[in-house]
Structures are given as structure tokens and as C-alpha cells.
Amino acid sequence: MQVRNRHAVAALLAVGTLAAASACSDPTAGQDASGDTTITVALAANPQMKTAESLVSDFEQKNPGIKVKFTTLPENDLRPAVTKDVATKAGQYDVAMIGSYEVPIWAKNGWIVPLDGYVAKDTAWDANDVLKPIKDIVSADGKLYGAPFYGSSSFLFYRKDLARKAGVTIPEKPTWDQVAQAAAKMDDKKNGVSGICLRGLPGWGQNLASLTTVINTFGGRWFDEKWRPQLTSPETTKAVQFYVDLLRSHGQPDAAKDGWEGCLQQITQGKTAMWYDDTVFAGSALKDATPQVKENLAFALAPVEKTQASGWLWSWALSITQSSKNKDAAWKFISWATGKDYIKLAGAKAGWDSIPPGSRTSTYAIPEYRKAAESYADLTLKSIQSANPKQPTVQPVPYSGVQYVQIPEFTDIGDYVSQQIAGAISGTQSVQQALQKSQAYTESAVKKAGYLK
Numbered sequence: 001m002q003v004r005n006r007h008a009v010a011a012l013l014a015v016g017t018l019a020a021a022s023a024c025s026d027p028t029a030g031q032d033a034s035g036d037t038t039i040t041v042a043l044a045a046n047p048q049m050k051t052a053e054s055l056v057s058d059f060e061q062k063n064p065g066i067k068v069k070f071t072t073l074p075e076n077d078l079r080p081a082v083t084k085d086v087a088t089k090a091g092q093y094d095v096a097m098i099g100s101y102e103v104p105i106w107a108k109n110g111w112i113v114p115l116d117g118y119v120a121k122d123t124a125w126d127a128n129d130v131l132k133p134i135k136d137i138v139s140a141d142g143k144l145y146g147a148p149f150y151g152s153s154s155f156l157f158y159r160k161d162l163a164r165k166a167g168v169t170i171p172e173k174p175t176w177d178q179v180a181q182a183a184a185k186m187d188d189k190k191n192g193v194s195g196i197c198l199r200g201l202p203g204w205g206q207n208l209a210s211l212t213t214v215i216n217t218f219g220g221r222w223f224d225e226k227w228r229p230q231l232t233s234p235e236t237t238k239a240v241q242f243y244v245d246l247l248r249s250h251g252q253p254d255a256a257k258d259g260w261e262g263c264l265q266q267i268t269q270g271k272t273a274m275w276y277d278d279t280v281f282a283g284s285a286l287k288d289a290t291p292q293v294k295e296n297l298a299f300a301l302a303p304v305e306k307t308q309a310s311g312w313l314w315s316w317a318l319s320i321t322q323s324s325k326n327k328d329a330a331w332k333f334i335s336w337a338t339g340k341d342y343i344k345l346a347g348a349k350a351g352w353d354s355i356p357p358g359s360r361t362s363t364y365a366i367p368e369y370r371k372a373a374e375s376y377a378d379l380t381l382k383s384i385q386s387a388n389p390k391q392p393t394v395q396p397v398p399y400s401g402v403q404y405v406q407i408p409e410f411t412d413i414g415d416y417v418s419q420q421i422a423g424a425i426s427g428t429q430s431v432q433q434a435l436q437k438s439q440a441y442t443e444s445a446v447k448k449a450g451y452l453k
Contacts, residue, residue, distance in 0.1 A: 037329045038067040039094040042082050044316060045072050047284045048150055048356045049097065051346050052337050058345060059336045066329045076203050079411070086111040086321050094324040095333055098146060099205070100137035100315045101404050107140035112319040114143040118331040125335050129360045133384050138317040146317025147338040151358030152280040153311035153383030154213060154302050154403075155376075161296040162186045162193070162273040170274075172379075176214065176242065176303040179274065183250040186273035195250030197272040198243065201259035202422040204414025209312065209403040210276060211421060213302060213392075215239040217310035221393040222405050222442075227451040229442040231417070232435050235394075239305075241431045244424045256426040268293060276303065278314065279383055282376040283353035299376045301383060306394050312403035313387035315359070347372075358384055409449050416441050 043049040049072065056068050071093070073081060078097070085092045086106065098106065106112045119127050127135075127144070134151035138144065156179065158170050166185040171178070183195030199207040215221070220236030223229055230236055247255045252266050264281055266272040268288040275285075286294055302311035318334040320327050336342055340362050346355045352372035355363070358380055363369060370377060392402040399405045404414065420434035446452045 036065050036067050037326050038069055039324075039326050039329050039333060040069045040071060040092060041095040041097070041318075041333065042078060042085075042093045043070055043072045043097045044078050045074050046280075046316070048280065048346075048354065049316075051350045051354045052149075052342075052356075055342075055345060055349060059333060062336070063329075063332050066332060068333060075205055079205075086323065089323040091321070091323040091325060093321055094326050094330040096319050096321055097149065097316055098319055100146075100313070100317065101205075101401065101406060101410070103138045103146045103317060103319070104140040104406065105408050106319070107143070107145045111322055112145050113322055113327065114145055115147060115320070115331070115334075116143055118335070119144060122331075122335050124341075125339055126362075129340065129362050131359060131361060131381075131384060133313060133387065134315050134359055137313060137389060138315050146315070146319045147334045148315045148317050148359040149338055150280055150356035151313075151315045151384060152278050153313055153358075153380065153387050154210070154277060155279050155282075155311060155379055155383050156300040156303060157267055157275040157277070157282070157285060158182075158298055158300065159186075159270075159273050159293065159296050160298045161292070162188075166273075170298070170300050173301045174303045176217070176305050179276075179303045180242070180246055180250075183246060183274060187250045188273075192271055194252045194266070194272045196246065196274040196276070197252045197258065197263035197266045198247050198255065198276055199259050199263065200247060200251070200255035200422060200425045201257060201262070202415065202418040203259065204404060204411055204418055206259040206418065207256075207421055207425070208414050208418040211240065211243050212403045213310045213312050214243050214305075216393045216402065217303075217305040217307040218242070219306045219394040221395055221397050223398060223446070223451075225396050225398050227398060227446055229439050229446065231439040231442060237431065237435060240421065240424070240435060244421070244431050247425050248427070254426075256422040264288075267297075279311075279376065279380040280357060282380070283355070283357065283373065286375075287351060287353035297375070299379050301379060307392075309383075309386040309388070311383040311387050313384065313389050314403070407449075407451075409445050409451075413442050413445050 053070050082096045131151055134148045138146035138148055163170055168182040168185050187195035199210045201207055215236050218235055218239035220239050221230050260277050263275050267275045267285055270290055270293050304310045320330045324330050343355050343363055352369050387402055389400045389402050404410055417438040420438050423429045424431045424434040
């Protein structure tokens with residue numbers, strides 16, 4: 001796939017070049033008065049990352065002379081902050097947690113460094129243990145650019161007790177029609193329980209992540225093979241109307257304000273019967289759930305319509321920024337945070353529901369984890385293995401990515417479209433209006449970028 005850079009990114013690169021060249025020549029950069037090296041790590045504010053932050057004293061004890069400073073931000077804030085830093089070579093962050101969407105784009109831009117040399121010397125890190133689908137999405141041109149902190153797909157969370165009460169059965173591989181019917185029957189708004197919780201919050205990594213998997217399996221796509229936007233096609237329109245109707249009829253109240261954080265809270269507090277979201281949240285959901293919810297929480301594969309599978313494929317990975325003045329120290333931290341020993345440490349110290357899953361084969365051979373994750377471990381692996389980012393849709397597409405389109409312009413396009421979808425969810429406009437605006441905006445963006453002539 002050909003990746004094009006946006007003019008804005010090029011401008012940012014030009015602005016930062018001279019300042020970065022002089023800063024990188026200072027051998028004492030990053031050292032404090034005691035001679036210790038401090039590395040700054042940018043993390044997404046997800047549960048597993050918070051666990052890593054709480055355990056960092058283990059790293060500092062094993063690596064005297066290196067101190068770690070964390071900048072932890074919500075996903076929607078982390079992305080623009082880190083992108084601006086690396087694009088201008090400001091050097092604020094030595095280690096950046098970035099998603100599989102960013103990795104090949106940032107690698108092409110020269111914003112992050114390949115890790116193969118470090119991996120080759122660090123045999124304990126064991127690159128062969130990393131799950132291949134996850135390793136592939138944090139690599140570019142055959143080189144590893146991100147060390148997976150965790151890997152994930154998406155699946156359905158549901159309450160067995162509420163399903164029994166409503167007289168419905170959730171199969172291991174449900175269809176979206178079955179899920180919608182179950183949501184209608186399990187909906188109990190009188191008692192404060194919605195039939196389902198889905199992401200409604202704007203953001204290309206929020207409501208659009210979930211919705212794009214629905215579009216894929218309904219036969220829709222973002223672009224045809226000639227990069228013509230397909231957001232008003234019958235298949236895409238049907239998928240979006242289905243998603244919006246499901247939320248408006250049987251979803252959580254004020255759904256346009258909820259991302260994964262809101263739905264996680266809804267499921268753990270017993271306020272929703274089902275939730276479609278990232279496999280990584282299974283452990284957190286069980287850990288934080290009320291006793292009744294914990295006893296009855298079950299899982300199923302991502303719902304499908306026309307495709308064989310519809311779960312997304314994702315990894316939050318740790319990368320060394322090109323502007324880092326402490327690259328060797330940065331790798332030492334990355335090796336610690338993404339290694340096999342860290343996973344065992346997190347399980348022992350913070351609980352087996354708090355480990356970063358989906359990144360390593362060895363994780364699924366740990367007896368304590370197998371026991372703790374009995375209800376979802378195998379489904380997580382099955383979901384990861386069945387995701388197909390190179391052909392996520394029914395019809396051919398010129399892009400890769402299941403829940404996103406892996407082109408630089410997608411952050412802008414996706415954020416705009418997600419705002420329109422949120423408007424349809426909240427009822428300020430119709431689905432047709434939202435998609436017409438989205439189609440026009442997307443067409444203008446890809447024409448400007450040179451994809452569409």
C-alpha cells in the first residue's frame with residue numbers, strides 16, 4: 001500500500017529540523033545532577049498501562065542510573081501530543097506508546113527507529129515468542145518498529161443471567177441480527193439496564209473503531225479500489241443505520257458521550273446486558289465488576305453479518321523516538337515493559353487480570369493466567385488469529401486496517417466522520433445527513449492528498 005504524507009506533516013518536519021540537529025549532539029542530555037539518565041515515556045491512560053507505571057520501581061532497581069518519568073494521557077489527547085513532538089523532533093519523549101495504525105506511517109516518516117538491532121542483542125526479549133499477527137502490525141518493510149505492550153481484537157461481553165432471564169441464547173459466533181434481538185429482549189430500562197453498550201464518543205479510535213467493523217461485515221467499505229469514498233453506499237448506509245438504531249433503541253443513555261471507558265463502567269456496574277469492544281478489557285471488566293456481574297460475565301466472538309470474522313486487530317506498542325537522546329536507555333525500558341518477565345511480575349503483583357494480554361504466546365501457557373482468564377483467553381487468541389487487516393471487507397479495498405484505514409489522512413477524516421456519527425446517535429441529525437457530509441469531506445480530503453484524481 002502506498003502511504004502519502006500530509007503537507008501539514010511536512011511543514012512540521014521542516015520547522016523542527018535545525019533545533020533537533022543541535023539537541024541530538026549533546027551527550028549529557030537527559031542526565032540530572034547526580035548523573036542519572038531520565039527517560040520520558042508517553043503512555044495511553046488504559047488500565048494495563050497504569051499497572052506498568054505502578055511497577056516501574058522494579059525496572060529502576062534492575063537498571064541503576066536510569067530513571068523513568070511518565071506522561072500518561074487519554075488516547076484522544078495522547079495522539080496529537082506525541083505526533084506534534086515527533087514531527088517537530090522536539091525530543092520531549094524518549095519512548096512513545098503508539099498504536100498499530102501509526103507504526104508504518106511513523107516509520108516511513110523517520111519518526112521512530114527500527115528495533116531489530118536491539119532485539120538481536122537482547123535474546124531474553126525473545127522475538128519468536130511474539131504472536132505473529134501482532135508482530136506484523138507493528139512492523140514496516142520487514143523491520144520491527146514497535147515492541148507490543150499488548151495485542152487485541154474485539155468481541156462481545158454479555159451477562160449470562162440476563163440472557164437466561166430474557167430467554168435468549170448467545171452463540172459463540174453470533175450475528176449482529178441475533179445481538180440486536182437479544183438486546184431488545186434484555187433491555188430493562190425500568191431497572192436501569194440497557195440492552196447493549198456501544199461506543200458513541202467521537203474519535204477515529206472511539207466510535208469509529210467499533211462502527212467500522214460493523215460496516216465491514218455488512219458489506220460496506222471506506223473506499224473502492226480507485227479510492228472513491230463509499231460512505232453513502234447502500235451497504236455502508238445500512239450498517240450505520242443499524243448501529244445508530246441499536247444504540248438509540250436499546251443502548252446506554254446519552255450514548256454519544258461514551259467511549260470504551262464509559263462502557264467498561266456500564267458493564268462492571270451492572271447497567272448493561274451486553275458490550276461490544278476490545279478483548280483487552282475482559283480482565284479489567286472481571287476485576288472491577290460487582291460480584292453478581294463477575295459471576296455471570298461471558299464472552300463471544302465479534303458479531304458478523306456477511307464476513308466470516310469481524311473482530312479488529314490492534315496493538316499498543318512502545319517505540320523509540322528518532323529525537324530521543326537516550327535511545328539505549330529507552331530500549332532497556334521497552335525490553336522490561338514488553339518482556340516475558342514483566343508479564344509474570346504484573347500477574348504476581350497486580351493480579352492476573354491486570355497483565356497485558358495478546359502479545360506473547362508464552363502468556364497463554366502460564367497456569368495462573370490460564371485459570372484467571374479461562375472464560376476469554378482462547379476467544380482472544382481466536383479473534384486475533386482470525387482478523388484480516390489486509391482484506392477486512394467483503395469487497396476489495398486499496399487499504400489495510402480492520403477498524404481504521406492505514407493512511408495518514410485517516411486521523412483527520414476519521415475524526416470528522418466520527419463527529420457526524422455522534423450527531424446521528426444523539427439525534428441532532430439523521431444518518432443520511434451524517435453520511436452525506438462525511439462523504440463530501442472524505443472525497444475532498446483524498447482528492448487533496450492525491451489519492452483520487
